Amino acid sequence: MSRIRKDPRAERATKTVAEAGRRPRLNLGRREAGPASGRPRRDPWREWAASLAGETVIGPERKRYDRSQRQMNRADAARFARARPGLDATDISPGQPALRVVDEPAFVVFAVLEAAGGRLSRFDRQVLGAARLLADAGDGGGAVVAIMPESVEGLGEAGADRVFAMPEAATPAIRAATLRGAVDELCPRHVLFAEDGDSADIARRLAASVGEPLFADVEHLTARQAVRAIRSGRAEIGLAPPRLMSIGEDRAKPYEAVPCEARPLETSAPSRLDDPAILSVEIIPGDPAKLALSETDFVVSAGNGVSDFAAFRDLAAAMKGTPGASRVVCDAGLMPRQAQVGASGTVLAADCYLALGISGAPQHLQGIAGCEHVIAVNTDLHAAMIERAGLAIVQDAQLVMPALQKLLQERET
Template identity: 85%
Template sequence: MSRVRKDPRAERVARTLSETGRRPRLDLGRREAGPASGRPRRDPWREWAASLAGESDTGNGRKRYDRSQRQMNRVEAAHFARTRDGLDAVDVSPGQPALRVIDEPAFLVFAVVAAAGGRLSRFDRQVLGGARLLADAGEGGGAVVAIAAESIEGLGEAGADRLVVMPRASTQRERAEVLKAAVDALSPRHVLFAEEGDSADCARRLSVALGEPLFPDVEHLTARQAVRAIRNAGAEIGLAPPRLMTLGEDRARPYEDVPCEAREIEGGGEIASPDPAILSVEIIPGDPAKLALSETDFVVSAGNGVSDFGAFRDLAAAMKGTPGASRVVCDAGLMPRQAQVGASGTVLAADCYLALGISGAPQHLQGIAGCEHVIAVNTDLHAAMIERAGLAIVQDAQLVMPALLNLLKEREA
C-alpha cells in the first residue's frame, strides 16, 4: 500500500472560508487537505509488478507471475485495517505471513466439522465462516473453536482460533456424549453444525442431552439474526442467534481474512460407557465406479481430447475416482449418459475434479462450479478449463494418462 486514501469531507471543511446564507464560500485554490481517512488505497500497478516472476521458459515472450505475492498484499491490507480499527492483534514478522492471535477471548463459538479424511470440505469451511461471523460480532471479541476428531491442516486459514480434538467415537451416541462434556467444560456461546448427515444427527442428539432447543437448517445468518424456512418454505422465522444451530449448505461465506492461530487446547471429553450393543464398527468405502456423480468426492472426467478410453478407465480405477465425461463424449456414445457432467447432466459438489482433454464449455463449467479443486489437462493454454483450474497441465491427455499410470504403479511397488 503506497498511498493513503483522501477524505473528501475533510478537504471540503479545510477549504471553507465562511458561510453566506445557505451557500458556503470555498477556497478552491487551497491545496492543504484535511486529515486523511486512514483507509489503505490499493496500487494495482505495484501489486502486478511485485507478482512478476520472470519470463517463461518456453521462449514465447510470455511473462510468469507469482499470484501469491498479490495474496500477500490482501493479508497486509487486512492487517492494516485491523490495526487501525483497534481490533484483536495480528502478528506480522518480516518475511512471514500475517497471523491473527486472540489470547483472551471474551467468549467461545464452537464449530463442529466432519473433516472426512483429515481434510476440510467446502461445507466445513462454511460452518467455520459462520462461526467466525458470530465470534467477531460479539462484544469484546470471541474465538472460534473447531471441534474435530483429529488435527486438520488449514484450520487457521479457515478461521479457527482454537482446536479441540475429540476422541474418535464409533457411534453417534458416543459422539454426542463427548461433545456434551466439551460444552459443559468450555461453555460456548454458540455451537454450529452442518445440516448434513452425521453432523445433523449429532446436533439433535446434543440438543436432547443438554435439554436446549435446536434451531435447524439456518438459511440466513448474521450477527443479530438467524433465519430458517417453515411451513414447507412458505414462510420464514427469525430470531437472535441461539446457542445450538445447524447451518444449511451454501448459507455462509468461508473465512477469507488473515489466517488464525488454530491452537490446540484441552477440553475434549471421554467416552464413559461404550454402547454394549455394538461389537465393532467399520467403514467400508463404496466402489467409485458405481457411485453416482452427485455423491462422490473425486471425479476423473474425459473430454474430446481423449481417444483411448481403455487407458482412461484404468486411470480412473487406479486413482479411485468416479468416471465422468463431457457432453461431446456422451453424445458420441463413448460414455454412458449418467456420466455426463454439466448443466445438462450432473452438477457436481466434489472435492476434486480431474478434467482430461476438456476445453471447458460454459455448460460444463456450470456443472463443476461447486468443486473445491480442479485439475485440468489440455493442450490449449488459453482454454477456459485451464483458466478455471487450480492446477493445469498443458499437455496431450493421451501422454499424461500412461505417465500417471506408471507413476502410480511405481508408488505401489
C-alpha cells in the same frame, strides 16, 4: 499503506466563481489551498513492496512476492502478532503474515466439523466462518473452538482459535456424548453444526441430551439474527442467534482474514466412551466406478481429446475416481449417458474434478460450478477449462494418462 483520495466535489466548490448568476462559472486555474480531503485510497505500489519475499530473485530481474496471506503494515502486525519471549512487535517485517491470537476469550463458540478424509470441506469452512462471525460480534471478543473426529490441517486459516479432537472412528452417539462433556465444561455461547450427514444427527442428539431446542437449517445468519424457513418455505422465522444451531450449505461465508492460532484445547472431557449398542465399527469404502456422479468426491472425466478409453478407465480406477465424460463423448457412445457431466447431464458437487481433453463448453462449466478443485489437461492454452482450473497441464491427454499411470505404479512399489 494508503494516501488521501481527492474529493471532486470539494475541488469544484473551491473553483466556483462567486456571484456567477444562474449558470456557475469555474476558475480552472485555481488550486485547492487546504489539505487534501476525502477517504483513504489504497496504494498498490506500497502493497507490492510490502509483499516482496526478502531479497530472493529468480534470474536477474524477476522478484518473488508472497501473496498467500494478508500483508500487514507495522501497526496491524503489532496489533495482531503474538508476543513471544525475545520478539518485539516492531521487529516484524511488513511483508510477514500476522497471526491472530485470543489468549483469554470472554466466551467460546463451538463449530462441529465433519472433516472427512482428514481435510476441511467447503461446508466445514462455512461452519467455521459462521462461528467466527458470532465470536467476533460478542462483547470482549470470543474464541472459535473447532471440534472434529480427527486432526486436520488448515484450521487456523479457516478461523479456528482452539482445536478439540474427538475419538477417531466414533459413532454419532459417542461423539454426541463427548460433545456433551465439552459443553458442560466450557459452557459455549453457541454451538454450530452442519445440516448434513452425521453433524445433523449429532445436533439432535445433543439437543435432546441438554434439553434445549435446536434451531435447525438456518438460511441467514448475522450477529443479531438467525433466520430459517417454515411452513414448507412459504414463510420464515427470525430470532436472536440461539445456543444450538445448524446451518445449511452455502448459507455462510468462509473466513478469509488473518490466520488464527488453532491452539490445541486442554479439557477434562472424556476422550473415549463406549456405545453398548455398537459391537464393532468398520468403514467399508464403496467402489468409485459404481458411485453416482452426484454422490462422489472425485471425478475423472474424459473429453474429445481422449481416444484410448481403456487407458482412461484404468487411470480412473488407479486414482480411485468416478469416471465421467463430456456430452460429445456420450453422444458418440464411448461412455454411458449417466456419466455425462454438465447442465444437460449431472451437476457435480465434488471436491476434485480432473478434466482430460475437455475444452470447456458453457453447459459443461455449469455442471462443475460446485466443484472445489478443478484440474485440466488440454493442448489449448486459451481453452475455457484451462481458465476455470486451479491447476492446468497444457499437454496432450493421451500423453498425460500413461505418465500418471506410471507415477502411480512407482508410488505403490
